[in-house]
Amino acid sequence: MQSELKSLSKIFSEIIFRIxxxxxxxxxxxxxxxxxxxxxEQLPDGKSHYTxxxxxxxxxxxxxxxxxxxxxxxxSKHYSPMYVVDGQQRLTTAIxxxxxxxxxxxxxxxxxxxxxxxxxxxxxxxxxGKGISRSYxxxxxxxxxxxxxxxxxxxxxxxxxxxxxxxxxxxxxxISAKEFFTDxxxxxxxxxxxxxxxxxxxxxxxxxxxxxxxxxxxxxxETMNNRGKPLSxxxxxxxxxxxxxxxxxxxxxxxxxxxxxxxxxxKSIYHYLGKINKSKLDDDxxxxxxxxxxxxxxxxxxxxxxxxxxxxxxxxxxxxxxLDDFFxxxxxNPSPEELESNKDGAAPQIEMKPLNIDTVFDYSQSIKAxxxxxxxxxxxxxGNWTDFEKEKLSQINRLASGDLFKIxxxxxxxxxxxxxxxxxxxxxxxxxxxxxxRSYYFDLDLIELASKIFSGRISAPEVKKALVEPADKFxxxxxxxxxxxxxxxxxxxxxxxxxQLRYFMYEYEQDLRHASKTTRQLLKWSEDISRENYNKxxxxxxxxxxxxATSGYWKQVINDRGYSIKERNMxxxxxxxxxxxxxxxxxxxxxxxxxxxxxxxxxxxGYRYGCLSEIQVSTCKExxxxxxxxxxxxxxxxxxxxxDLKIGDASKKADxxxxxxxLTYENMDINSVTNQKLPVPSAPSEQVEDRPDQVEF
Numbered sequence: 001m002q003s004e005l006k007s008l009s010k011i012f013s014e015i016i017f018r019i020x021x022x023x024x025x026x027x028x029x030x031x032x033x034x035x036x037x038x039x040x041e042q043l044p045d046g047k048s049h050y051t052x053x054x055x056x057x058x059x060x061x062x063x064x065x066x067x068x069x070x071x072x073x074x075x076s077k078h079y080s081p082m083y084v085v086d087g088q089q090r091l092t093t094a095i096x097x098x099x100x101x102x103x104x105x106x107x108x109x110x111x112x113x114x115x116x117x118x119x120x121x122x123x124x125x126x127x128x129g130k131g132i133s134r135s136y137x138x139x140x141x142x143x144x145x146x147x148x149x150x151x152x153x154x155x156x157x158x159x160x161x162x163x164x165x166x167x168x169x170x171x172x173x174x175i176s177a178k179e180f181f182t183d184x185x186x187x188x189x190x191x192x193x194x195x196x197x198x199x200x201x202x203x204x205x206x207x208x209x210x211x212x213x214x215x216x217x218x219x220x221x222e223t224m225n226n227r228g229k230p231l232s233x234x235x236x237x238x239x240x241x242x243x244x245x246x247x248x249x250x251x252x253x254x255x256x257x258x259x260x261x262x263x264x265x266x267k268s269i270y271h272y273l274g275k276i277n278k279s280k281l282d283d284d285x286x287x288x289x290x291x292x293x294x295x296x297x298x299x300x301x302x303x304x305x306x307x308x309x310x311x312x313x314x315x316x317x318x319x320x321x322x323l324d325d326f327f328x329x330x331x332x333n334p335s336p337e338e339l340e341s342n343k344d345g346a347a348p349q350i351e352m353k354p355l356n357i358d359t360v361f362d363y364s365q366s367i368k369a370x371x372x373x374x375x376x377x378x379x380x381x382x383g384n385w386t387d388f389e390k391e392k393l394s395q396i397n398r399l400a401s402g403d404l405f406k407i408x409x410x411x412x413x414x415x416x417x418x419x420x421x422x423x424x425x426x427x428x429x430x431x432x433x434x435x436x437x438r439s440y441y442f443d444l445d446l447i448e449l450a451s452k453i454f455s456g457r458i459s460a461p462e463v464k465k466a467l468v469e470p471a472d473k474f475x476x477x478x479x480x481x482x483x484x485x486x487x488x489x490x491x492x493x494x495x496x497x498x499x500q501l502r503y504f505m506y507e508y509e510q511d512l513r514h515a516s517k518t519t520r521q522l523l524k525w526s527e528d529i530s531r532e533n534y535n536k537x538x539x540x541x542x543x544x545x546x547x548x549a550t551s552g553y554w555k556q557v558i559n560d561r562g563y564s565i566k567e568r569n570m571x572x573x574x575x576x577x578x579x580x581x582x583x584x585x586x587x588x589x590x591x592x593x594x595x596x597x598x599x600x601x602x603x604x605x606g607y608r609y610g611c612l613s614e615i616q617v618s619t620c621k622e623x624x625x626x627x628x629x630x631x632x633x634x635x636x637x638x639x640x641x642x643x644d645l646k647i648g649d650a651s652k653k654a655d656x657x658x659x660x661x662x663l664t665y666e667n668m669d670i671n672s673v674t675n676q677k678l679p680v681p682s683a684p685s686e687q688v689e690d691r692p693d694q695v696e697f
Contacts, residue, residue, distance in 0.1 A: 006208050008094055009201045011054070012123050012137060016070060017091065018059065019140045020083045021263050022242045024235040025170025025270065026092050026146065026177070033180045036093050040199045047203065054087035054206040067142070072128055073135040085211060093177060094200060095138050098123050099154055100181040101197050112194050124155055143260075145267055146170050154178055168270035233319040234286050238266045240327050241360055247332055248357045258361055265368035272375035275382075283319075285374055288406050288450075289367050290318045292413070294326075295451025305445070313447045327363075331355035373413040377405065386417065392425035398503050398525060399432040403446035410453035411463065420460040427467040430643055434471050436500055437483040441474040475645040484636075484647065485656045487575075494573025501541060505580040505613065508638055512612040518683035522611040523580055542581040543572055544623055546591040553593035557624045562665055570658055571625055576632030580613055594623040608684075615681035625662045626673060632657045634678050650674045 019025075028036075043049050059081040064074060073079045084091060102124070107116055121127075125136045136155075140147040145166035151157050152165055154174055165171070185193065245258040273285060291312055298311045311317045332355055376383030380393035389412075396404055407428055415421045435442035444466060452458040458466075474480055488494045495501060509523045549559055549572075558568065571577060581589070589597045589606065598618040599606020607614035620627050636653045640646060647653055650670045654660050663670060 005205050007048075007202050008123075008204055008206070011206060011208065014078065015080045015082055015137075016073065016135065017056075017082050017084050017138045018067075019088050019092075019144070019146075020057075020085070021141050021144065021259070022239045023084070023088060024232075024238075025140075025144070025168065026089065026173045027170065028089050028093060028173060028177065030176070030180065032089070033093065033177055036090070036097075037181070037184055040097075040196055040204070043199050043203060045195075048205050049199075049203060051204040051206050052087060052090055053209060054091060055085040055209040055211060057083040057085050057211040059083055069133060069142075070135045072133075073126055077126075079135075086209075087206065090206075091138065092174075094204065095123065096154060096174070096177045097181045097200060098197075099156075100178060100185055101193060101200075103156070103182070104185050104193065111197055125157070143263060143267070145271065146174065149174060166267075166271050168267075168274035170270060170274070172274055233283065233316075233323070234269070237286070237322055237327065238262065240323060241364060244327060244329070244332070244355070244360055245357075247329065248360075250357055254357060258357055258364075261361055262364045265364040268368050269371045272371045275375060276378050284402065285371065286322075287312075287318060288374060288409060289370050290322070291406065291447060291451050292370055292410065292454035293363065293366055294318075294321070295448075296455040296457065299448070299451065308448065309445070312451060327355070327360070370409070370413060374409050377409045377412055383412075385412070386422070388422050389417075389425060392422070392429055394525075395429050395507070396425070396432060398506065399429070399436075399500075401432050403450070404428055404432045406450040407446055407453070407463075410450040411460065414453050414456065415460045420464075424460050424464045424467075427464045427471075431467040431471050433500065433503070433643055434474060434645075438474060438479055441477075441479070442470050444470060475643075480645070481647065481656060484639075485658065488570065488573070488656075488658050490573070492569070492573075494570060495575040495578060496541065496543070496573045501578065502580070504635075504639070505541070505578070507642060508635065509580065509611055509613050511638055511642065512616065512681060513683075515680045516612060516682055518612075520683050522683065523613070540580060540582065542579045542589065544577050544579055544594070544597065544617065545572055545628065547572055548591050550591060551593050553595070554591075557594075557622060561625070563625070563661075567661055571628050571662075574628055574632055574657055574659060575635050576628040576630065576657070579607075579617055581607075581610055594620075612681045612683065615684065616678055619679055619681070624666075625659075626666055626668065629654060629657070629659045629662045630673050630676065631678060632659065633674060 039049050039051075064070065064081045067074075067081070070079075070081070074081055098119075101111070102116060102120060105111055105116060109116060111119060123137060125134045127134045134157075136151065139150055145168050149165050149167075149171040153171075185196075188196070241262045242259055245255050245262060248255060248258075269285070295312060299308055302308045302311070311321065373383075376385070377393060378397065380390040380397075383390070383393075385393065393408060396408055408425070411421060411424055411428075415424070431442065431444075449458070449463065449466060453463060487498045490497060498504070506523060506525055513521070545554065545558060549555070549568075558571065563571070596603075597606055599608040607618035610618075617623075617631070633650050633653045636647055636656065647656060650673070651660075654663070654670060654673075662668075663673070
């Protein structure tokens, strides 16, 4: 390679830059943007900063002939077309910052004695003659969703090509970068703005490398991207598949068709994954598809369950298999020795026949097909599911189990819509909820089950049976009752520390909503379905009888009635004393007497103006130990109905709650407690002023 050191001003000299299709999109996050900004802002006056490597590959005429908007500037104005093989993140960031600088000044305003139009012509785009056609100096290849996004959203130019803009993970990063730099520029003076502009264009030094013709650009790309923010395996896999598409001994049209298919597949992948707010997204989806596509093969090649789980469930072996064993150049023309040695290899090898174009195409179509189901499983309302399926999928997502999610995705992808699929979703949700009470009763290998679903080796009724049997066995054991009882035994937290408490309370709210026949959703589930933050989320659970019961009311109805400190703590953290409310309301109600917590027409902050669970509690005249016991029994009855199990009669439920001592202190029998029913609440009138439609939960 040839190399030299240049500033941005010298780099942008009769060159147009394109990000090739094998490149990932813009992946820099806030921490990278802060570093870039600090490098510019803190650079001493007159000094230069080494920014890193920029590797360019000249584009041959055969490729740039398809660049309809750019032919004129290449052939008539003799601009050199270049692929950005390495350094696109830094270069993209520089252009976004430059555009933000231009956005901050008026059209007739000079920047360092340079007209705005001249700066835009040098770095952003050139207009063809006096017409409307323009060529962008920096951009993506045309079929990349980021191409139109960059033009329309970042550069602010209208487009004649697309009426809508596709959003992906990468386009989100582009707009985040623009918002970041826009905010930074708002804070500085015109003098500082000119300093930033000068530093950006004159004092950031790039080490420029030009790839020679005899170098394999795909291999170079993989090697170079070990620097900076590493490529995800999903990104590396795309590059590998495109590389392989150029190596098959087929007609050029076939190779081009495969390359286009791969690009379209990854376009769909990033479009759908970009809509999901979930960490480590690429890896999770890639593993899910690996289970779908290779699960049966892995199970056939390994007899040890541990080895199967290692590839399908744990670690990164599946990634190595994709890149080092399956989609590898050595499979294009394996030698006789390789064919023989692979038979007894340690890795789960396919029968080592040459990798053909049909296999790569089939894989690209398979991964494209799954990503839509994957997204619609995560966001059921966006899917073509029945209303019942949407409800069940939402419940399963709230359970926050990655393996259950894969079972759902597999089932929706493989099984036809109908009663069997709906019954299966019921079984999945029930299994997920109950398995969190005593996990050792639920040792079913969910990943292996997902693999069997994906590969068509098991029917929907068989999957349902595999999930129902351990759940049914568990709820019939003494351990189930002990598990429910144990939840309330911790004196410091009791049911308040139950990790599924929010889920349970939310489901109870939905039960009340159905019973009251209202369509209004008064309790809003957190947007983050991926995990539950105990410290944060439990602030949305209110102790009705407060943890610090210092007011005279609480002393009268509970504290001074002879209950020991241990018993009072059990009452505070018992299931019947816990109520879902908004975080803000929790803080404002705190330790107030029950009448104040209920609220009034003059104070519409209380339970009467909350969700249905709150409204139901507000119908009580007082809040004593009896009300806590009664509501706890009522909630355990809901537990029985909702998850198809049996705890026992009211006396047994009082025993499971650990609150039988209340009957002794209050000199009451269990029938006296349960004779008074909790009413089905009615949704509040929509005419009530200043009432939020939903309680944040």
